[in-house]
Amino acid sequence: xxxxxxxxxNAWGRRFFDNASLNLPxxxxxxxxxxNGVGKSTLFKxxxxxxQPDGGEISWPRGARIGAxxxxxxxxxxxxxxxxxxxDTVRHGLYAELETAEPERIADIYHxxxxxxxxxxxxxxxxxxxxxxxxxxxxxxxxxxxxGGWRMRVAxxxxxxxxxxxxxxDEPTNYLDLEGAMWLEARLRKYPNxxxxxxxxxxxxxxxxxCILHVREGKLDLYTGGYDDxxxxxxxxxxxxxxxxxxxxxxxxxxxxxxxxxRAKASKAAQAQSRMKRLAKLEPVGAIIEERVAPFxxxxxxxxxxxxxxxxxxxxxxxxxxxxxxxxxxxLDVDDRIGLLGVNGxxxxxxxxxxAGALALAEGRMQREHRIKVGWFHxxxxxxxxxDETAIDIMRRARPGDSETAQRSKLAHFGIxxxxxxxxxxxxxxxxxxxxxxxxxxxxxxxxLIxDEPTNHLDIDSRRALLDALNDYQGAVILxxxxxSLMELVADRLWLAADGTIAPFDxxxxxxxxxxxxxxxxxxxGQNKKNKQKRAA
Numbered sequence: 001x002x003x004x005x006x007x008x009x010n011a012w013g014r015r016f017f018d019n020a021s022l023n024l025p026x027x028x029x030x031x032x033x034x035x036n037g038v039g040k041s042t043l044f045k046x047x048x049x050x051x052q053p054d055g056g057e058i059s060w061p062r063g064a065r066i067g068a069x070x071x072x073x074x075x076x077x078x079x080x081x082x083x084x085x086x087x088d089t090v091r092h093g094l095y096a097e098l099e100t101a102e103p104e105r106i107a108d109i110y111h112x113x114x115x116x117x118x119x120x121x122x123x124x125x126x127x128x129x130x131x132x133x134x135x136x137x138x139x140x141x142x143x144x145x146x147x148g149g150w151r152m153r154v155a156x157x158x159x160x161x162x163x164x165x166x167x168x169x170d171e172p173t174n175y176l177d178l179e180g181a182m183w184l185e186a187r188l189r190k191y192p193n194x195x196x197x198x199x200x201x202x203x204x205x206x207x208x209x210x211c212i213l214h215v216r217e218g219k220l221d222l223y224t225g226g227y228d229d230x231x232x233x234x235x236x237x238x239x240x241x242x243x244x245x246x247x248x249x250x251x252x253x254x255x256x257x258x259x260x261x262x263r264a265k266a267s268k269a270a271q272a273q274s275r276m277k278r279l280a281k282l283e284p285v286g287a288i289i290e291e292r293v294a295p296f297x298x299x300x301x302x303x304x305x306x307x308x309x310x311x312x313x314x315x316x317x318x319x320x321x322x323x324x325x326x327x328x329x330x331x332l333d334v335d336d337r338i339g340l341l342g343v344n345g346x347x348x349x350x351x352x353x354x355x356a357g358a359l360a361l362a363e364g365r366m367q368r369e370h371r372i373k374v375g376w377f378h379x380x381x382x383x384x385x386x387x388d389e390t391a392i393d394i395m396r397r398a399r400p401g402d403s404e405t406a407q408r409s410k411l412a413h414f415g416i417x418x419x420x421x422x423x424x425x426x427x428x429x430x431x432x433x434x435x436x437x438x439x440x441x442x443x444x445x446x447x448x449l450i451x452d453e454p455t456n457h458l459d460i461d462s463r464r465a466l467l468d469a470l471n472d473y474q475g476a477v478i479l480x481x482x483x484x485s486l487m488e489l490v491a492d493r494l495w496l497a498a499d500g501t502i503a504p505f506d507x508x509x510x511x512x513x514x515x516x517x518x519x520x521x522x523x524x525x526g527q528n529k530k531n532k533q534k535r536a537a
Contacts, residue, residue, distance in 0.1 A: 378450075390423060
């Protein structure tokens with residue numbers, strides 16, 4: 001479907017691709033992986049023609065359609081459903097032609113509309129929108145009434161609906177909740193054409209793609225299977241390379257020893273010359289350089305507090321008007337690991353704000369340990385950072401009593417090297433900013449960590465490092481995330497935000513995945529008015 005031959009691309013003072021090649025079969029679904037900054041999004045721009053290569057060729061079959069997700073769909077007066085239907089340009093063009101077509105052409109147009117299943121298009125569009133969290137009432141609303149985050153979902157829905165021959169998705173789960181990510185995972189498995197998906201979501205890469213495309217050192221390597229298969233194959237490749245390298249080094253040492261001993265002897269000169277030629281022909285076996293990721297530092301509280309950390313009885317939470325959440329009867333203990341589930345707008349972040357002490361109860365009773373220290377990371381902190389501040393500025397403000405050496409040492413321990421400590425936030429990557437903030441909120445050894453979408457900007461290895469740190473942390477955790485793997489491996493209890501309240505969920509993540517997918521099979525199930533208001537916010 002997609003052929004790349006000897007691709008070379010240089011930009012911003014570095015080489016991104018160095019004679020990279022790829023042959024992606026039709027209908028193949030590839031997960032595009034690699035460390036932040038290696039050129040994954042750059043590859044998409046090259047395929048789409050937004051950047052021009054310095055060498056090599058990118059090609060696909062004549063007439064094939066390439067589709068990608070726009071940053072967000074424009075805020076137009078066109079209804080949500082019509083916006084999605086217009087994404088199928090063939091169908092839209094046929095209907096437009098039908099309005100002015102000559103009588104002899106009409107039969108051909110209707111035949112073509114029947115061929116492409118035009119009558120089924122509204123139901124298919126509604127199904128996709130339902131899976132991405134839109135309600136039946138939303139279908140008639142104009143695009144201008146939706147917030148930017150929801151228009152991002154519209155752009156994704158439009159790309160899925162139009163079914164291009166090659167679909168390019170760049171971190172599609174970053175603006176979805178867990179429910180949307182689960183639905184997308186199932187949808188991509190059934191996608192009928194080729195797709196390349198940039199993702200750090202291990203579950204999606206294991207369950208929705210049939211090959212992994214790895215970008216490393218300017219090359220493109222294709223591995224069959226999901227992400228777990230890729231890791232296993234990489235480990236085996238590394239082991240074989242190490243063994244071959246050791247074998248070659250032994251042969252090289254043996255040949256060099258012979259040459260050194262007999263080069264000056266006339267009787268052995270020919271043999272020594274022969275071995276020198278063999279030495280010169282020995283191509284060095286390169287080793288796979290393991291890219292290390294800095295660990296996260298989540299210090300545990302020095303002394304546990306008496307349970308419970310928090311108990312709610314008949315509690316309601318809101319912002320002055322109608323409560324967002326009501327009738328909460330929950331208990332949080334010192335070693336609880338709570339996974340908070342629920343669709344966007346169900347009140348998860350509102351609950352996190354209350355648990356962090358930043359929002360008072362509207363009514364009801366809360367028993368809270370008065371000595372509790374809370375570390376709260378929420379998904380909008382990264383966007384709210386001052387772009388002109390540096391990492392060392394942030395550390396100086398947080399630890400004014402520490403020496404400069406201690407402040408810089410702590411940043412280095414967080415994975416922010418000396419070369420990045422005086423770089424402004426504007427020029428740090430999203431992953432570097434997330435790493436800095438996650439470590440900062442945990443620096444005071446809190447009794448409770450509240451993490452609201454902590455993985456949005458982290459690559460797979462950094463997510464694993466965060467998982468390791470959370471499992472070593474000896475305090476309570478409330479976790480909100482669309483990363484199913486992280487939720488499964490951290491949370492030991494699940495709470496579900498739904499229907500204006502939060503209650504324990506009786507089941508595990510597999511049970512919840514079935515619930516989500518069963519719910520999405522209905523055409524645009526209705527949601528309450530609060531969710532509708534939330535989308536317009």
